[in-house]
Amino acid sequence: MQTVTFRIWRFKAAQIDPPQFQDFKLSVEANMSVLEGLEKIRQEQDQTLMYRHSCHHASCGTCACKINGRERLACITPIKDLPARPITLTPLDGFASLGDLVVDMHRFYKNLSADWSYLRESDHPGPSRAPREVKPFMRFENCVECGACVSACPVTPESEKFMGPAALAALHDELEKSPAKAADLLSLAGGSRGVRWCKSALRCSQVCPTAVYPARHIAELRRRGERSTK
Amino acid sequence: MEHIIIIGGGGTGAALAHDLALRGFKVSLFEKGELLSGTTGRHHGLLHSGARYAVHDPTAAQECIAENSILRRIAPQALEQNDGLFVALEETDMAYRRVFVESCRACGISVRQLSAAEALGLEPALNPNLKLALQLPDATMDAWRLPLQFFATAKANGAELHSFAEVRGIHVRSGRVTGVRIFDYKKHREYDVRGDLLVNATGAWAGKICALAGIQVPVQPGPGVMVTVNARLTNMVINRLHPAGEGDIIVPQRKLSALGTSLWLANDPDGIALPRDHIRRIIGLCAQMVPAVKDTPLHSAWCAARPLLGGRKADDPQKISRTFDCYDHKERDNLEGLVSVMGGKATTLRAMAAKTADLICRKTGRDLPCRTAAQKLLHWRLFYQ
Numbered sequence: 001m002q003t004v005t006f007r008i009w010r011f012k013a014a015q016i017d018p019p020q021f022q023d024f025k026l027s028v029e030a031n032m033s034v035l036e037g038l039e040k041i042r043q044e045q046d047q048t049l050m051y052r053h054s055c056h057h058a059s060c061g062t063c064a065c066k067i068n069g070r071e072r073l074a075c076i077t078p079i080k081d082l083p084a085r086p087i088t089l090t091p092l093d094g095f096a097s098l099g100d101l102v103v104d105m106h107r108f109y110k111n112l113s114a115d116w117s118y119l120r121e122s123d124h125p126g127p128s129r130a131p132r133e134v135k136p137f138m139r140f141e142n143c144v145e146c147g148a149c150v151s152a153c154p155v156t157p158e159s160e161k162f163m164g165p166a167a168l169a170a171l172h173d174e175l176e177k178s179p180a181k182a183a184d185l186l187s188l189a190g191g192s193r194g195v196r197w198c199k200s201a202l203r204c205s206q207v208c209p210t211a212v213y214p215a216r217h218i219a220e221l222r223r224r225g226e227r228s229t230k
Numbered sequence: 231m232e233h234i235i236i237i238g239g240g241g242t243g244a245a246l247a248h249d250l251a252l253r254g255f256k257v258s259l260f261e262k263g264e265l266l267s268g269t270t271g272r273h274h275g276l277l278h279s280g281a282r283y284a285v286h287d288p289t290a291a292q293e294c295i296a297e298n299s300i301l302r303r304i305a306p307q308a309l310e311q312n313d314g315l316f317v318a319l320e321e322t323d324m325a326y327r328r329v330f331v332e333s334c335r336a337c338g339i340s341v342r343q344l345s346a347a348e349a350l351g352l353e354p355a356l357n358p359n360l361k362l363a364l365q366l367p368d369a370t371m372d373a374w375r376l377p378l379q380f381f382a383t384a385k386a387n388g389a390e391l392h393s394f395a396e397v398r399g400i401h402v403r404s405g406r407v408t409g410v411r412i413f414d415y416k417k418h419r420e421y422d423v424r425g426d427l428l429v430n431a432t433g434a435w436a437g438k439i440c441a442l443a444g445i446q447v448p449v450q451p452g453p454g455v456m457v458t459v460n461a462r463l464t465n466m467v468i469n470r471l472h473p474a475g476e477g478d479i480i481v482p483q484r485k486l487s488a489l490g491t492s493l494w495l496a497n498d499p500d501g502i503a504l505p506r507d508h509i510r511r512i513i514g515l516c517a518q519m520v521p522a523v524k525d526t527p528l529h530s531a532w533c534a535a536r537p538l539l540g541g542r543k544a545d546d547p548q549k550i551s552r553t554f555d556c557y558d559h560k561e562r563d564n565l566e567g568l569v570s571v572m573g574g575k576a577t578t579l580r581a582m583a584a585k586t587a588d589l590i591c592r593k594t595g596r597d598l599p600c601r602t603a604a605q606k607l608l609h610w611r612l613f614y615q
Contacts, residue, residue: 054271114609
């Protein structure tokens with residue numbers, strides 16, 4: 001057991017407004033995640049602390065926040081792996097806070113079409129030796145829609161006009177899966193809200209917790225766009 | 231139409247909000263934290279075929295297979311539909327096969343037997359010494375996105391969903407529930423809400439809510455540990471062909487494999503510490519089915535409290551039925567206006583809601599059929615649009 005301090009950004013409209021940091025001291029076990037630390041604070045010290053969480057294994061994407069200045073999923077961030085103390089928690093950038101670390105995800109989902117499939121053919125654990133009379137194995141897309149890339153992007157906090165890295169990565173995935181939709185998808189990617197805003201800072205790929213590498217998708221969309229206009 | 235207040239924003243509350251909104255009721259739902267932040271989002275993501283329960287709990291098994299086929303139709307985007315294998319590794323597993331297959335068939339669950347070579351052809355990571363495998367209609371669900379589709383549809387149909395809004399009190403006048411006292415964590419204030427009927431859909435927290443009204447319910451938190459390792463080792467769900475026990479399931483999901491699970495009984499669903507020794511035990515047991523499990527880096531481990539129905543400390547918790555029920559507290563406790571729904575599984579959320587909404591219709595004198603089995607759900611992304 002060791003004692004650590006969580007320095008948490010607190011905000012409640014008309015209550016803790018303007019926002020301020022609050023320190024919580026707690027004793028933690030080895031291997032405890034930042035999310036477990038938040039749960040412990042809420043259980044033992046302050047039940048008014050607000051944060052999002054659900055699956056606790058980087059599948060839902062709800063617990064994304066900035067931990068010591070970098071976008072991460074609290075559920076898969078072990079406290080012992082964080083060199084800096086105190087552990088500073090702030091909400092994602094570019095989203096409105098609904099209270100403490102909870103952000104309003106409407107802005108994120110507005111750019112993700114419900115028509116784009118969340119399923120892809122499974123690439124693990126490699127091609128099966130079985131006869132393929134059965135339909136292919138399927139799996140969910142890598143992106144857990146957490147918003148980390150949108151927060152880290154130097155463009156999205158400045159301009160709501162940019163679709164953002166997650167939406168462009170999903171758009172590119174859809175393009176690969178549904179070539180028949182190419183004209184519409186490339187027109188959206190090349191349009192006024194698309195790839196033109198990207199400054200190739202690559203922050204999206206650096207912070208993505210599930211290795212979507214949105215910057216690669218954006219680069220590929222640019223190549224496809226150039227080819228189609230030639 | 232009557233105003234129905236639902237307490238609990240997990241899978242059951244989501245499906246009930248959807249069902250009641252579709253029948254035309256005015257619906258308000260209150261969840262003390264983020265939606266789906268209790269037990270619901272935290273399971274390993276198995277869409278049960280029901281096979282796991284077929285031998286000792288056929289009621290739950292039949293509920294599962296019926297709901298399995300419905301959820302495939304109404305929420306396909308939240309499912310990896312790759313079937314499951316029950317693998318036999320030892321003679322005792324082989325001896326269990328006959329009663330298992332007969333029980334599955336009796337429950338209407340299709341079973342196809344594969345030789346060891348056929349199973350290894352489908353899933354090369356299986357223990358090469360397996361004796362045979364049985365293929366069943368298990369699947370992987372996204373434990374957050376599937377119930378969020380129910381919320382998205384409920385919201386589009388007019389249900390009001392309040393997260394970070396905790397029920398702190400239940401108002402009772404002359405033996406009748408008239409409303410609830412809410413604490414709003416976003417605005418840091420309390421307020422009252424009046425309703426015609428109150429539904430307690432808080433799963434493992436049901437006892438705490440009923441205590442606010444001075445009554446008890448037969449539900450016990452049954453926590454379990456789940457583990458993910460950082461590789462997708464199979465495409466199909468892998469189960470051990472033996473009676474329900476610990477460490478006997480691997481649920482692939484995206485690029486991960488989720489391993490489950492352990493089970494014990496607790497008195498309080500809050501503040502359950504993760505027993506770290508369970509992690510090694512579960513990995514060791516699951517590695518018997520898929521040896522690569524033990525060489526794959528640990529990704530995360532967590533626990534969640536199941537809402538076990540009628541559990542008592544003395545029971546073998548594995549034997550507690552995983553079926554569900556709903557109670558009219560007028561009949562049980564002479565308290566009008568309160569209904570509790572409890573037990574069940576993530577797979578059976580829609581059926582739990584249907585049974586509860588049927589009870590609400592009887593209590594309100596409405597003849598409104600359930601329509602959720604045929605209604606394709608809206609995409610979860612539309613919840614935020």
